[in-house]
Amino acid sequence: MFAVFKSARKGINLVFLLFSAVIVAACQAPTMRSGPTINTSNPVPVALLIPGESASAGDNIIARSLENAARLAIADLDGVQIDLRVYNTAGQADRAAAVARTAVDDGAKIIIGPLYGQSANAAGVALSGTNVNILAFSNQPSIAGGNVFVLGNTxxxxxxxxxxxxxxxxxxxxxxxxxxxxxxxxxxxxxxxxxxxxxxxxxxxxxxxxxxxxxxxxxxxxxxxxxxxxxxxxxxxxxxxxxxxxxxxxxxxxxxxxxxxxxxxxxxxxxxxxxxxxxxxxxxxxxxxxxPSLSSAYASRYQASFGEAPHPISGLAYDGIAAIGALVRGGNSNALTKSALTQSSGFAGVNGAFRLLPDGTNQRGLAxxxxxxxxxxxxxxxxxxxxxxxx
Structure with missing residues (x-):
């Protein structure tokens, strides 16, 4: 049996970056459909699907960290209003599909999450006829495509x-x-x-x-x-x-x-x-x-805001909000279409530059x-x- 090391928290370098600079403006006006029309003058309804209410304590810790990161990103947006609606999936695929449908019925224009690949796939199938895109936290290319994008590093x-x-x-x-x-x-x-x-x-x-x-x-x-x-x-x-x-x-x-x-x-x-x-x-x-410098700045900001270190994947929730904010800031009613989400210039997130690809996968800048x-x-x-x- 392999030895498993216990995770050790790294010391946080208290260096603060100007987080408004983290989010880049959308540079290309989308020309293709595949997403709902939005009114950028009003708060944009965004659904966040997290593995809360799970039987697993680990899922609930991750859920809290993802929600905190999303709210931190919303606070950092300049001139963009997000109406965040949080839905718990309990880490289960069938529940993820159900709450995804509920979120769209409630008016969500885009979904961030869920966490697990099976759940993201189930949510994507459930929303296949709705024209609503999903930015899942998974890193599995096998579930990407159609209305499902994966935010996790592949x-x-x-x-x-x-x-x-x-x-x-x-x-x-x-x-x-x-x-x-x-x-x-x-x-x-x-x-x-x-x-x-x-x-x-x-x-x-x-x-x-x-x-x-x-x-x-x-x-x-x-x-x-x-x-x-x-x-x-x-x-x-x-x-x-x-x-x-x-x-x-x-x-x-x-x-x-x-x-x-x-x-x-x-x-x-x-x-x-x-x-x-x-x-x-x-x-x-x-x-x-x-x-590392961006990751450290994010960890420092999160610690100061919530009194605990962020879960390693929590930055994906921040990135999802950052991308949406950058696109909505442009004022286009089709800011959340597939062509807008896949703009070649990409976005700047708390872990660095990233962009979503037409096949639903992503590219992330790594050191x-x-x-x-x-x-x-x-x-x-x-x-x-x-x-x-x-x-």
Missing amino acids: FENTADRIVSYATQRGLRDVMIVHGADNVSEAAGRDALLRSASNYGANVTGVSSFEMSQQGVINAVPAIARDAQSSGAQAILFASGTEGALPLLTQLLPENGVSPSTTQFIGLTRWDIPSATLALPGVQNGWFALPD IAQIQQNQVIVIDPAPRSFSGSGF
Whole structure:
């Protein structure tokens, strides 16, 4: 069984940004329908679907954080009025579908949430004939499309960032390592394979292991031999810190694959929990993360407003409100149509630049960080717009 580190709260840097600058104005007048007509002179009815009233204490904590973040975003809007209506889904797909229909019956012009992929899919099906778009908190591309957009950072987005960065620095021969018979690890593997193809990386091998401690121990010698014999310059790990990554990065160096000579690169964040940063095997490793300065400013603002640290995904609720506010500020009655939501210039959120794509997925600006002496060092900053590098 893998060891699971307890999450440690990071110290909050009390640096406040001017949050009105976080929200960018809509730059393109939409020309296509696929969304309700709104009166931008009046408060815009927005439904927020959160997993409140759940049997899970964790769901209720997330629900509170998402609602707080949405209200914080509304307070930061300049010249835009949002009529926020909150609906609890209890983390259940059937209830999410029911309250989504209720929200539209109540006059909602757009929906932010729900949290889980199944719930978002159910809500999307329930509203398929209503012309109302959904900005879900999920990061699953499989549920995106039609009237459903996902706000969560996807494996595809992270894979593109890390693979493009690696190839730009001459690391074109890469090996992919993932857990077998696991949906998340398989999705990560596939995202890395697609990104390797898109950015001209040569995949020297794809190795897997059984999802258990003994499975990793048994597989590592062969993985190490494959890495050495194939000439891989980098190893791309689909596993995260909550799973096999700590053991993989411990055992591979013991079997002759050193992170000082073979670049270790993660598809997931290696700074959560912070205890991971002290592991010898992750030193020199690369991973992608949202703009740290913006994330820190948001955490500081949230802490000051609500007396507690925000849940890591709460910024998605803020981003949803920020995008809506930016579009409504333009004064167009079709501000919430699909073509408006997918404007190429995107939006600026609390974790950096992001934009929604016509297929329902998204792109988010990410920084590349390296672990050096147990600390996170940004080696390539996150882009602040879609006109520069990093996408």
